[in-house]
Amino acid sequence: MIRIALLGFGSVGRGIARAILAKDLNITVTGLADSRGGIIDAGGIDLLAALDRKGNGGPCGSPGVSPADVVAKADYDVLVEVTPTNVETAEPALGHIRGALRRRKHVVTSNKGPIALAYPELRALAEANGVLLNYEATVCGAIPLIHAIREGLAGNTISRLYGVFNGTCNYILTRMAEDSLTYEQALAEARELGYAEADPTYDVEGIDAAIKLVILANTVLDMQTTLDDVERTGITLLTPDALRLAEDQDCTIRLIGEIIPEAGVLRVSPRIVAKAHPLVVEGTLNAVTVETDLAGDLTFIGKGAGSTETASAVIGDLLYIHDRYVQGS
Amino acid sequence: MKLEMRDQPGQLVAALQPISAVGGNIIAVIHQRETSTAAEVLDVQIVLELPEGRLEKLLELLREQGVSVVRIGEERLLYECTLIVIGHLMHTDLSDTVDRIDRTGSAEVTELSLAMPAISSPSSARIIIRSTTRAEMKKAIRLLREVAEQKDLLIIEPLEDG
Ligand SMILES: NC(=O)c1ccc[n+]([C@@H]2O[C@H](COP(=O)([O-])OP(=O)(O)OC[C@H]3O[C@@H](n4cnc5c(N)ncnc54)[C@H](OP(=O)(O)O)[C@@H]3O)[C@@H](O)[C@H]2O)c1
Numbered sequence A: 001m002i003r004i005a006l007l008g009f010g011s012v013g014r015g016i017a018r019a020i021l022a023k024d025l026n027i028t029v030t031g032l033a034d035s036r037g038g039i040i041d042a043g044g045i046d047l048l049a050a051l052d053r054k055g056n057g058g059p060c061g062s063p064g065v066s067p068a069d070v071v072a073k074a075d076y077d078v079l080v081e082v083t084p085t086n087v088e089t090a091e092p093a094l095g096h097i098r099g100a101l102r103r104r105k106h107v108v109t110s111n112k113g114p115i116a117l118a119y120p121e122l123r124a125l126a127e128a129n130g131v132l133l134n135y136e137a138t139v140c141g142a143i144p145l146i147h148a149i150r151e152g153l154a155g156n157t158i159s160r161l162y163g164v165f166n167g168t169c170n171y172i173l174t175r176m177a178e179d180s181l182t183y184e185q186a187l188a189e190a191r192e193l194g195y196a197e198a199d200p201t202y203d204v205e206g207i208d209a210a211i212k213l214v215i216l217a218n219t220v221l222d223m224q225t226t227l228d229d230v231e232r233t234g235i236t237l238l239t240p241d242a243l244r245l246a247e248d249q250d251c252t253i254r255l256i257g258e259i260i261p262e263a264g265v266l267r268v269s270p271r272i273v274a275k276a277h278p279l280v281v282e283g284t285l286n287a288v289t290v291e292t293d294l295a296g297d298l299t300f301i302g303k304g305a306g307s308t309e310t311a312s313a314v315i316g317d318l319l320y321i322h323d324r325y326v327q328g329s
Numbered sequence B: 001m002k003l004e005m006r007d008q009p010g011q012l013v014a015a016l017q018p019i020s021a022v023g024g025n026i027i028a029v030i031h032q033r034e035t036s037t038a039a040e041v042l043d044v045q046i047v048l049e050l051p052e053g054r055l056e057k058l059l060e061l062l063r064e065q066g067v068s069v070v071r072i073g074e075e076r077l078l079y080e081c082t083l084i085v086i087g088h089l090m091h092t093d094l095s096d097t098v099d100r101i102d103r104t105g106s107a108e109v110t111e112l113s114l115a116m117p118a119i120s121s122p123s124s125a126r127i128i129i130r131s132t133t134r135a136e137m138k139k140a141i142r143l144l145r146e147v148a149e150q151k152d153l154l155i156i157e158p159l160e161d162g
Helices: A011-022 A047-055 A067-073 A093-102 A112-128 A145-152 A167-179 A183-192 A207-220 A240-247 A307-324 B011-021 B055-064 B094-102 B134-151
Strands: A002-007 A027-033 A038-040 A078-081 A106-109 A158-164 A251-260 A265-274 A285-292 A297-303 B002-006 B025-033 B042-049 B069-073 B079-087 B107-115 B123-131 B154-158
Touching (some): A067 A093, A093 A106, A093 A112, A158 A167, A265 B079, B002 B011, B079 B134, B094 B134, B107 B134
Parallel strands (some): A002 A027
Antiparallel strands (some): A158 A251, A158 A285
16 A cells, blocks of 8 residues: 655645545555645545545645644655646645655655756655655656666667647647637637636747756756756647648647757747658657667657546556555555 | 769669768758750769868769769759747748848748737747758857747747757
8 A cells, every 4th residue: 555645636646535535546645735725534535525626626634734744743644746737936846746755755746846946856865865856747757768768768868859748739730720719719729628727928938848858958968958948839829821831831830849869959830841750749748769779660649637646647656656665555 | 962963774873882981961861853954864863962172173083983964053052951830920030030040051941831820919030040060050050049049939949959
């Protein structure tokens, strides 16, 4: 059995709770907190009741229990940190992750902020305390890209990595190409369907994709980069004409994130791609090609976001840790 | 460049060795039926890349091998790259943008398709640049990026040439 403390009970947090309820995963939640309250229960929290409270618009627990209390006092093996991303300070997630690592607790997160801003420090802290820090869900949701590169492709040298890292942009560009929508029309549609936030800046300016590149560069490609190192152009200026001009040549336009480790290149920009190319995926899908010396080229395609899909990546990390580190039944 | 020769037995094989001997790189071998001639003669075209200044040596080696070269086509601009440009293309002097590439002498804009939008909104154009070498292409694209920065244009590059 593996005991977890769950910080954040939004789309991802609830997806994890529902998967635990639906399947025999052998995971028990002993601590839980959202922005308004928390619960600590060493015997295992009733997740169904917590989901109900949340569904009725309430907090998941009592206002007297803070996220910091859960981190410091609950009895758990792994802290699962799934609160909103802050790309400037990474807080309050960063402090919570540090707190758990210092308590010799493993950490699994879907939160890009702490990994993009402080990975070397957190990794050293985890090592010093003999625990793991896993973050598969931070890049491309359900696609197990980090595990694939770390474990599956260990021993390979990666010469180039590129792909579609942002589902919102991919949806907008797909719709602009399909129905000659303007950027504004496609964005409005994406908002209506819940694919784009009220303030879409983070997605459409390529910031989200850039952060994912920084995470990959710093954690699996041996580079030391920051967000400022990413050459970045978004999709806001694209015209239906431009998509049609690409279409005339059996091509289309996609927002592509690209890393060329040897040249130190990190860039996010709209690119012309042949329609037959494996990276040309529809809707909100993500797709990444990794060029390696031994394995050749590999392309991964899958859901880059979504409650259940992102929970899948978090649960994969949890069971990975369980298999290797967590003692007991 | 293009070499054309008669398709006689053994000619093609005899031509390959000298090409690699001078460091050439074969891009395509095309069999072509000349419709213009009364007699049905098959020609072979070899499209290849040659390092600077090796043509004379190649022709000499081919002569030694008994290969008769019918024609040498100086198809210089081997590399091709399609880009899309978005912005106020007319107001920022599109012909100057094209000129700046052409003036390099080693790359040129060989096609331009312009989509005319509603008045005062940004226009989009697809341009094809051809160049003699891959390095020259990279240079041309870099130059285009600089021009785009000055003129506040958005350049969409192809995925392949990372
Ligand atoms: N959604 C996806 O598909 C996806 C995919 C990959 C990665 N991610 C990342 O995963 C994380 C969670 O995403 P999400 O979609 O689940 O977000 P979300 O739906 O907005 O949920 C965030 C949760 O965190 C809670 N929270 C906010 N501030 C907190 C604080 N200071 N302390 C404790 N809890 C706090 C919120 O509380 P309230 O409920 O009280 O508001 C909410 O329960 C983000 O970092 C996101 O970037 C998401």
